[in-house]
Amino acid sequence: MTQVDTGETGQGAAGRRDTGTGTWLPRIRRAIRAASRPGPWKRGRVLAALALLPGLLMLLHAQIPNRIGNLGSLVETFLPWFGLFIPVLLIGALWRRSASAVAALLLPAIVWLNLFGGLLGDKSHPGGDLTVAEHNVGAGNPDPAGTARDLATSGADVLALVELTPQDLGTYENELAKAYPYHTVQGTVGLWSKLPLSDSQPVDTKMDYGPLAATKPADVKMSYNRGLRTTVATDRGPLAVYVAHLGSARVNPRAGFWTAHRDRNAQALGEAIAAEQNERVVLLGDLNGTMDDRAFASITSQLRPVQDAAGNGFGFTWPAQFPVVRIDQILVRGVQPRSSWLLPATGSDHLPVAAGISW
Structure with a gap:
């Protein structure tokens, strides 16, 4: 019976024995990095704070004083346009995969709809004297x-x-x-x-x-x-x-x-x-x-x-x-x-x- 020489001697054989270690080490590193990465509720805290800001401005606009630069009236003049911040911040929240930012956007969305949602539909009626x-x-x-x-x-x-x-x-x-x-x-x-x-x-x-x-x-x-x-x-x-x-x-x-x-x-x-x-x-x-x-x-x-x-x-x-x-x-x-x-x-x-x- 003829014996076939595979040539797996010396350093070649050692390299093969190390293959398992070389495969698992990157996986371990990736797992450590994933564990140390903040979760979806911890990511995007700055975005979450920015999302709350227009909601608070719309909710409390009557409390903004006019003593400094007539700021209260200025905010109230352009109040409907604060709704534009909502889709912009939503895109940022989805890009960051931030659950906290998405949740924070509920405040401005609800407040805006409460203030201006009624204007989106047609409330006109036929007739008139x-x-x-x-x-x-x-x-x-x-x-x-x-x-x-x-x-x-x-x-x-x-x-x-x-x-x-x-x-x-x-x-x-x-x-x-x-x-x-x-x-x-x-x-x-x-x-x-x-x-x-x-x-x-x-x-x-x-x-x-x-x-x-x-x-x-x-x-x-x-x-x-x-x-x-x-x-x-x-x-x-x-x-x-x-x-x-x-x-x-x-x-x-x-x-x-x-x-x-x-x-x-x-x-x-x-x-x-x-x-x-x-x-x-x-x-x-x-x-x-x-x-x-x-x-x-x-x-x-x-x-x-x-x-x-x-x-x-x-x-x-x-x-x-x-x-x-x-x-x-x-x-x-x-x-x-x-x-x-x-x-x-x-x-x-x-x-x-x-x-x-x-x-």
Whole structure:
């Protein structure tokens, strides 16, 4: 019988005997590393803290003080946009495989849905006794005639315009005369109506342009009166309509969120509405703020935003090219909002708003 020499002698045989050790050592090292690696509930603690932050800001926004840079009002102005942090942080949490970060995201998600989930659906209803609309036509509008023609075909029974300039007022009056036989203009705000108007008068909103006058084009002159009140005669009885254009809000690196004029105007307008004897009231205007802002408490405590009750989406109105906030408002008392929508863009930097109301 012939014996076959495998050649596994010396160092070759020793190398074969060491194969088991060489196989198990990497496995042991990997097991040690895996054991020392933090678990899914311990990973991403920074992400978890970041996830809680927008939730706490939305939950406690009313407690954020305005003493420093009007920070509370600034947060409330952009409150819906805090929801954008949720999907961004969720991607980071999944990438880090952090169970704690995912769990922490439940707080901002629940708070955001509680605050704004109702705006995601369409709450509008068909019908309505009266259609009202409002538009900041823009002092620098390059095509006031086209804007007026577009608004004349909107179907609104009552149309409020703000930021009217003496230069363009005649254009709006001429273009809207056929569709709206009744109108009143007080300063830079006006109301055009298919129904008779009476008791038209300015409303003192304690407006003072101050340094903001420099932000207007040099050839544009503005009146200091930016509020009016009138009575619309409907077949259901008189309807008190207010039109207002409150002071601007500015973000200033030194002063923060500057709203001094606007807040003073809002307080004065709230006082005027509180003295209103008619139980049916509609407020139309560019209020230069969102109704989540505490500065409008004197108004929202008396009137109901139609967008919350009968809107479809957030209804952002400014800036027209890429709206991020709803500062053009329609609020009511004593009548029922049926629907609320945006009208097509015009030459203004604001989008027009409209609503259907019923008795």
